């Protein structure tokens with residue numbers, strides 16, 4: 040799937056990361072609260088630059104197992120405020136996954152939902168996926184509330200399936216089928 044960037048939503052532009060996004064990227068990639076329920080940890084500016092270099096090349100999905108991670112640019116603020124991800128989990132079973140992170144300064148305004156809706160559109164309309172999932176720690180209420188806002192269904196609550204940051208962790212799995220996606224539009 041090759042795309043013409045930027046992708047435009049109501050208030051946002053979604054596009055591949057650029058090396059000049061380092062300040063904006065580091066502004067949220069360095070904040071512990073953003074990573075409380077994520078596997079990753081906050082990183083230094085130098086580590087951010089390395090991560091950014093990898094993301095810069097991440098601008099298309101050509102095979103299963105790949106992730107497309109796009110910068111969420113808010114023209115009104117003139118900066119990148121977060122990222123949205125679409126992973127192509129399986130070609131034969133047409134399965135995908137979405138994810139998102141937002142700078143805390145820009146949370147609570149519907150920007151993550153707006154970006155995630157676009158990633159669902161890419162998955163269902165662009166890649167022709169049959170099912171898209173999103174996963175989170177049940178304590179990450181803003182994340183699962185967002186999934187419900189998108190119309191995704193809670194399919195599973197796995198209890199203590201892994202040791203997460205030093206303690207037993209649970210997992211919510213949310214999903215949406217292509218027919219459910221079409222019904223929400």
Ligand SMILES: CC(C)(COP(=O)(O)OP(=O)(O)OC[C@H]1O[C@@H](n2cnc3c(N)ncnc32)[C@H](O)[C@@H]1OP(=O)(O)O)[C@@H](O)C(=O)NCCC(=O)NCCS
Pocket residue numbers: 072073074076077138139140141142145146147148149150151152153174175176179181182184185188
């Ligand atoms: C998960 C995360 C992206 C959710 O961000 P968010 O800003 O709460 O999500 P949304 O974009 O859906 O915004 C919804 C909120 O904006 C409010 N809002 C304001 N204006 C809005 C608008 N125009 N449209 C929609 N919602 C709007 C909603 O009422 C809602 O507030 P509420 O939760 O107090 O009811 C954010 O908490 C985050 O980045 N967390 C850290 C990283 C992370 O955990 N990512 C998920 C990994 S599984």
